[in-house]
Amino acid sequence: AVNSKNTKAKYRRAMARYELGKPEAALEDVEFVLKELPDPNSNKEAVELKQKITEQLKKKSPTAKAEPSQPAPGFKRMQIVEASDSEDEKAPAKTSPAASPKDAEPFPEIKVEHSKQGVEKAKNEAN
Numbered sequence: 001a002v003n004s005k006n007t008k009a010k011y012r013r014a015m016a017r018y019e020l021g022k023p024e025a026a027l028e029d030v031e032f033v034l035k036e037l038p039d040p041n042s043n044k045e046a047v048e049l050k051q052k053i054t055e056q057l058k059k060k061s062p063t064a065k066a067e068p069s070q071p072a073p074g075f076k077r078m079q080i081v082e083a084s085d086s087e088d089e090k091a092p093a094k095t096s097p098a099a100s101p102k103d104a105e106p107f108p109e110i111k112v113e114h115s116k117q118g119v120e121k122a123k124n125e126a127n
Contacts, residue, residue, distance in 0.1 A: 007036045011046055018049065023056045 003009070014029035030050045037043040071077050112122045 005036070007033050011049070014046075014049060014053075018053055018056070023053045023060065027053045027057070
């Protein structure tokens with residue numbers, strides 16, 4: 001089902017990988033296309049793409065070793081700490097069935113009639 005010699009597909013994959021910021025993989029694909037299509041008239045786009053990829057690789061390699069990436073302005077890095085699953089923690093105390101959270105009204109100060117008209121009235125008052 002997959003044709004590994006399909007140069008058009010390889011070229012398109014190289015373009016996609018280049019746009020996704022994967023220049024190493026894109027370079028492999030575009031070099032395959034250039035090898036399969038040695039005629040300069042049929043591989044102009046592939047030559048241009050290879051030049052773009054090599055330029056991107058040149059730009060990427062010196063800066064990648066300089067320093068780790070910094071977050072965008074207005075953002076800060078945060079460390080994610082997962083909760084412990086240890087069994088040392090005490091289980092939460094069970095509540096009586098009469099005080100279950102399902103029965104309690106989430107907003108007791110807001111009264112809504114339990115009908116279609118009541119819901120529509122509450123919507124209109126909220127807006």
